[in-house]
Amino acid sequence: MYGFGYDESKDDYLVVSMSCDTTSDDIIWHLEFFSLRANTWKEIEGTHFPYITLSGEPRLGTFFDGAIHWLAFRRDLDSTVIVAFDLMERELVEMSLPDYIDIELTDCDLWVFGEFLALWVMEEKDSVEIWVMKEYNVCLSWTKMLVLSVVGFFSPICCTKSGDIIGTDRHTELMKYDDKGQLIEHYSYNKRGGCQLAMYTESLLSLPGGDSEQA
Structure with missing residues (x-):
């Protein structure tokens, strides 16, 4: 890990x-x-x-x-x-995770949905459940926010300010769904060897460390 x-x-x-x-x-x-x-x-x-x-x-x-x-x-x-x-x-x-989910029988992972730590769960091939922890590190605060109807496998990566959800099929497709499960956009990308998609935030701040700080 x-x-x-x-x-x-x-x-x-x-x-x-x-x-x-x-x-x-x-x-x-x-x-x-x-x-x-x-x-x-x-x-x-x-x-x-x-x-x-x-x-x-x-x-x-x-x-x-x-x-x-x-x-x-x-x-x-x-x-x-x-x-x-x-x-x-x-x-x-x-x-702790939500008590209502059998993790061993699903595809799932953690991600950030808006302002919350979230969990996506895919028990069926055509739907993805989105759970959020509304109060950090409080098990009872886990809440199912929505269920997306999707085509094939879908692994959420991030959501936009307007609430659209961007994710991947873990192969060569990047997709965007709205909160009703409608496919808005999709793009193909070349996958060479093992790779994983991640979100980043651009910053103009200089990174700590380096020769200038050690001098």
Whole structure:
């Protein structure tokens, strides 16, 4: 599991990595982050990791409210949870998913829908449920906002200011739906090898770190 985010308290950008070493008899987990301001990697020692990714493959986290979030399977409890790395506190936080969803039987992932941490769930091939956590880290605040009628597979990435939802079929199509499930636009792109689409925000601010700050 990996991710990228901004620590506002320290004006620092972090790359976070949770990985495991399976070359020995025991699985050894590592939680480390790269600080752009310090230009160094740091490993957090003594952290217990009962988590594995749902797909068994590297998974990009969702940055929201100062933390990077992943869907993960907790082996000791045999359940799926949200695990988040708080960039300011430099620690892991665990959150619960809606009780009404069987994550193991669906395609799903986290994303940001407007001002909320959100979850998209695809139980059927022609519909996507959008759930939002209206109060951060409060399980009872999970609310189903809408159900999109879609054509084929659809993985939401972001939403526009007008409420349209942009996503991908995970192959070669980028699509935009309105909140009623009407396909508004679609574009094809070339997929070379493994790739993943992500949203970014342009900024004119200079990045922390570098020779000028170290001088």
